[in-house]
Amino acid sequence: MTLIKSISGIRGTIGGKAGDGLNPLDTVKFVSAYATFIREYIKNTSNKIVVGRDARISGKMMEQVVVGTLMGMGFDVVNIGLATTPTTELAVTMEGAAGGIILTASHNPRQWNALKLLNDRGEFLNAKEGEIVLKLAESEAFEFADIDHIGKVVENDYTDKHIEAVLNLKLVDVEAIKAANFEVAIDCVNSVGGLVIPKLLKALGVTKINELYTTPDGEFPHNPEPLPEHLGEIAALMKKTTSDVGFVVDPDVDRLAIVCENGEMFGEEYTLVAVADYILKHTPGNTVSNLSSSRALRDVTEKYGCTYKASAVGEVNVTTLMKETNAVIGGEGNGGIIYPASHYGRDALVGVALFLSHMAHQKMKVSEIRASYPSYFIAKQKVELTPSIDVDAILLAVKEKYSQYDITDIDGVKIDFPDKWVHLRKSNTEPIIRVYSEAHTMQEAEDVGGEVMKVVENLAK
Incomplete structure (x- = not known):
């Protein structure tokens, strides 16, 4: 236990x-x-x-x-x-x-x-x-x-009141969504999303809904974290139907994963990127995500001449920085959308409504929208240490070794290379250092992460 x-x-x-x-x-x-x-x-x-x-x-x-x-x-x-x-x-x-x-x-x-x-x-x-x-x-x-x-x-x-609040958001274009006549597939992992997401879609004018696991009985049919390796069934459903988009939520519906019309994953990091693209197009302003989220949000933000900032990991840290910078959109790379025009909390209902509005305006397939953004890959690795190792001292040594690059140390150490980054964070529960790295290919991401991991391992000897 x-x-x-x-x-x-x-x-x-x-x-x-x-x-x-x-x-x-x-x-x-x-x-x-x-x-x-x-x-x-x-x-x-x-x-x-x-x-x-x-x-x-x-x-x-x-x-x-x-x-x-x-x-x-x-x-x-x-x-x-x-x-x-x-x-x-x-x-x-x-x-x-x-x-x-x-x-x-x-x-x-x-x-x-x-x-x-x-x-x-x-x-x-x-x-x-x-x-x-x-x-x-x-x-x-x-x-x-x-x-x-x-x-x-x-x-x-409060479900109906929440849906009404989403519909009343200025950038949720209900008429455009209705006119687009979208067919939508959903996987609600047999939790509260099964009560809320179909009702939201119908309120948005979506009449063709292909449902997976919408019975709120808590019997999760697969691992409930909306990661690609757990979403084979909705990917297969997309290929069997004429669905335009697939939406997957976690048990408490604060994270949103998107599936393309061809059954391929949109990528959880890109949920925020796509929604931010839509928001910035209509209301330019600052954006925020955490240090372990994709650089793609920064790229899209700067495309509109706006400023991106990164916070320490944790929703409360993201919202605090969003308030300080008066950000118009922010969130986390796990599919968490935080839209201040609604409230300062991750909200998959807001994410669904804004993404469908984006689709309706772009008049593009979901795979085409995804292809319009810079392509990045994140590798997640870890270095296991003995309990006696001084992790803080190791992180300080890494910071000094890579001091010629842009370094952020508000939450572990993040090294920003010109075309990639590595973020090291100390676990709060076990003697490990988590190593996240991002580059334009998965191999590059794993290689640069591995390079920094070797430095950590040598320092730990």
Whole structure:
């Protein structure tokens, strides 16, 4: 069994002894700590907290424990039930709530679940706030409500409100999408996407939908992370049908993968690139992604005479830099679209609507749109080290060795060569250095990553 406590939330496997996984006793402790944090640190007069969940098998059990604990802490709960992560984020602001909890382990397998914690803006807690919650949980200094101050619970479905908000976005061109008469294939991995994505497509005027795995029962039919090696079925479906585009979401619908009309993968890094291309064409401005995301976003941004910036890895770091630079679009290379005109959170619904608008305007096949962007390949490798190795010292030595190149050290060390890059990051959970590299061919990416890995290995001797 596994329980991982981090500043970005609490995740773990279901079952086993208390303290060994994300079980009812552990859930009560961390939810109580979060409620205490909200009461003491969030300057919001609301007594409401929103709770939403994906369709995991453990979701209903977790929901009841979380809702009951929040009521016991004296908070009123707005339980929105089965809902995407971005839906829950939007519900916090729509309700004027003091915070929100999302029950989802994102792309992790079925035995996992997690508590993702939101502030009163419907955004993830930052590192400092996350540390406070962990310390409160460790101290267990909670004060539960007396009989006259136990919270109440109301149930409210926010799916339709989320879809309406997407349709009202200025750059979502519903009329153009309807006129294009697209045929769309989807794979929703038997989670909440199965409830939301077909409804969104119909609201956008798409009448021909070829569905895979839209039953929200939490029985994932394949690895739920939307990577090419897991998407063979929708690729085959694209070839068997006349679908113009395929959309794949993860269990909580904050990541979007796209499949071309010929069954080939668009590439998860290019979801953000394509959407940014559409946004920048109509509203020029700055863009942001993290250090491990493709250089293609920078290239497209500069094509419009705009400025690209890279943040440390982590959604909260991306959104913080987006606010600082007043970015018009940003996100992560894992298919995460963050569009400030909607909200500061990854949102696959927004991604679907904007990409279909882009398709309708371009009047090109999806494979042709993909071919219009600079072609890059990312290799992901790692160097295993002994626990006694000083990883920070090694990263500093790498930084000095490659000092003639552009170096970014806000999150590990990133070396920007003229036509490629290598990013080294220390793992927070194991004695390894993750090595991501990008170049114009996979062989080049692996070679330049391998070259830097040899330097690390030599330094570690």
